[in-house]
Amino acid sequence: MSGPSFSSIQLNAPNVISSKVSVPMKEGQVIHGTIKNLFPNQTAEIQIGNQKIIAKLETPLKTGDAHFFQVTKAAPEIQLKVVTGPLSGGNSLAHQSQQLLQAMNLSKSSEMQAIIQFFIKEQLPISKEILIQAEQLIKNLPPNATLKGGLEAIQKMIELKIPMTSKMFDTLLSGKTTTGFPSLITNLKTALQQEQQLSPSQKEAIVQNLQKIGEPFHLPVAGALLGKQLQTLLNTQLPSAVRLPILQQLINASILPSEATLNNPVPISNNPALKQTAGEIISKLMQPNIENKLVVEQLRSWIQNQPLLSSSQKEQVLMNIKEGEAKPNLVAHSLVKVFSEQSQQAVFKIDSNGLTPKDHLVSILGKGMTINSINQTLEQLTNLNKDSPLIQFRNQAEQTVLSQLDGKAFEMAMKETLKMLGYSYEGKLASGKDEVRQLASQLKPQLVELLQMPNISAIVRDGAESIISRMNGLQLLSGENGPQHQLLMQVPLEFLGKRMDATLEWNGRMKEDGKIDSDFARIMFYLQLDSLKETVVDMQVQNKIVTINLFNDDQTIETIANKLKPTLKEGLATAGYQLSGIFIKTFAQQKMSSLWPNNSSSSKEQGVDIRI
Numbered sequence: 001m002s003g004p005s006f007s008s009i010q011l012n013a014p015n016v017i018s019s020k021v022s023v024p025m026k027e028g029q030v031i032h033g034t035i036k037n038l039f040p041n042q043t044a045e046i047q048i049g050n051q052k053i054i055a056k057l058e059t060p061l062k063t064g065d066a067h068f069f070q071v072t073k074a075a076p077e078i079q080l081k082v083v084t085g086p087l088s089g090g091n092s093l094a095h096q097s098q099q100l101l102q103a104m105n106l107s108k109s110s111e112m113q114a115i116i117q118f119f120i121k122e123q124l125p126i127s128k129e130i131l132i133q134a135e136q137l138i139k140n141l142p143p144n145a146t147l148k149g150g151l152e153a154i155q156k157m158i159e160l161k162i163p164m165t166s167k168m169f170d171t172l173l174s175g176k177t178t179t180g181f182p183s184l185i186t187n188l189k190t191a192l193q194q195e196q197q198l199s200p201s202q203k204e205a206i207v208q209n210l211q212k213i214g215e216p217f218h219l220p221v222a223g224a225l226l227g228k229q230l231q232t233l234l235n236t237q238l239p240s241a242v243r244l245p246i247l248q249q250l251i252n253a254s255i256l257p258s259e260a261t262l263n264n265p266v267p268i269s270n271n272p273a274l275k276q277t278a279g280e281i282i283s284k285l286m287q288p289n290i291e292n293k294l295v296v297e298q299l300r301s302w303i304q305n306q307p308l309l310s311s312s313q314k315e316q317v318l319m320n321i322k323e324g325e326a327k328p329n330l331v332a333h334s335l336v337k338v339f340s341e342q343s344q345q346a347v348f349k350i351d352s353n354g355l356t357p358k359d360h361l362v363s364i365l366g367k368g369m370t371i372n373s374i375n376q377t378l379e380q381l382t383n384l385n386k387d388s389p390l391i392q393f394r395n396q397a398e399q400t401v402l403s404q405l406d407g408k409a410f411e412m413a414m415k416e417t418l419k420m421l422g423y424s425y426e427g428k429l430a431s432g433k434d435e436v437r438q439l440a441s442q443l444k445p446q447l448v449e450l451l452q453m454p455n456i457s458a459i460v461r462d463g464a465e466s467i468i469s470r471m472n473g474l475q476l477l478s479g480e481n482g483p484q485h486q487l488l489m490q491v492p493l494e495f496l497g498k499r500m501d502a503t504l505e506w507n508g509r510m511k512e513d514g515k516i517d518s519d520f521a522r523i524m525f526y527l528q529l530d531s532l533k534e535t536v537v538d539m540q541v542q543n544k545i546v547t548i549n550l551f552n553d554d555q556t557i558e559t560i561a562n563k564l565k566p567t568l569k570e571g572l573a574t575a576g577y578q579l580s581g582i583f584i585k586t587f588a589q590q591k592m593s594s595l596w597p598n599n600s601s602s603s604k605e606q607g608v609d610i611r612i
Helices: 093-104 110-122 128-139 147-160 166-176 181-193 200-214 218-233 240-252 278-285 292-304 311-318 328-345 357-364 371-382 391-404 407-421 425-431 436-440 443-451 458-477 557-574
Strands: 005-010 029-039 043-048 051-056 066-073 079-082 479-481 484-495 498-510 516-529 533-542 545-551 578-585
Touching (some): 093 110, 147 458, 181 458, 200 218, 200 407, 218 357, 278 328, 292 311, 407 484
Antiparallel strands (some): 005 051, 029 043, 479 484, 484 498
């Protein structure tokens, strides 16, 4: 149907609120509008989305009637043409869509009908070109995507003004998926290990990164393992049969020098070591022709102010330091002993320089290592087969780390994982604040470079593209709407045989100085856990008052939560927040509104519709 046209003559008339529509109008678009008020001289106020315009009518229209109008001219003034008759409130959405499809001479396929109904409901600007493109995308939905998710991805593409290509469509769908990130990493790692077109060094760099991302507690376990092994090795009361395999492994891993023996398991050499570490000061003690008294006082001061050591441990070390005199070997052995203990007892504790007990421990061993070389070396310690006589030490180290996992540990793991993934690689590269070489060690730039290689296998290419698509999709879904900001991240974690798929959504506002306003926010965690399975935590902060809704179908959670509530309340109070309440609900009770619904499967199967 076509009808009379009218043109806008005023965008900012007196007493008329005018604001930008969410999507600019273009010629050929079809827009839903409602006649709000009639004025003399055949003019009317028309509501189009969240914009009101004053238009001159060439044909009388009735107040309250809604029509679809086609934009025949967008500049310098908007000109609209009526393309459907009045859409009364009694008309169903299906009826309105049929009327519009007929007026625009479009196909009436099930996909097109779903698309046009969605566009009408969401009041999106419509054009024949966009509808046809959308129909093709919906007809080729990936097997794991839902119609609803596909329609919302199309809506996002329109809002972001990005091309409606299948690649961008798949990217947004991937970003909306809240599960499967650990599997993507595992699949790529397996494919790379079988890839024949890459050199060993190229494969090793990416595989190591994937390993670190997938197992963020791998190095803490290695540090605890090293502490336990050195503690055992230094215990001369134990038989040689117990100590010798440990000595051999530490020499093979290049942690101890080849001259190490059971009688002298930790020979101290004069190699340069990490700055601000115990090893650096021991190295100074061994320098010839220096003012020994000054170095001894530096050592004494360093030990007394070392936050990683307990009072009794400090005393153990200081016993080997006399006034102005210290024997390097005795001091080094006592430091190895106490830091071996702390590598197990204070796994996640760091000093003012960001160093852990294991960093200090390795620095004393005389290998002159950097942090990166320490980490690479320690990884070798945990690569044991189940028949190794040292497997019991690794199992004990894992239990040690598990017993110390807390909020700080997971915070550290998430930060490190996000850094290694390289979510903000492009932004940091553009800012020039970080060294290019340092950024290039992150996973995302590594995969971008990998995809430039023409001869890699299809399975490796698909794996790399899947991970990049997931990260790009998350970035596209993050953004701002005026003062309101939305941030979306996924953190794939695997620790001690347990997998966790974590999606974090933060919605809040920014202060005038550009920083996040931590007094007002909504933070949602969508989790897939090995034991608790699907779990959603919805935390709302209003003027530093915190309300938490936790969704899970496990009936025992409420009992556990009640026991932990005092600890949570105390922790929040320490940070300046007040806990209003914790409400445990099943997914059947869930009625939360969301900003970006989860589409990993139907809401019937998942039991929750979360906006990300």
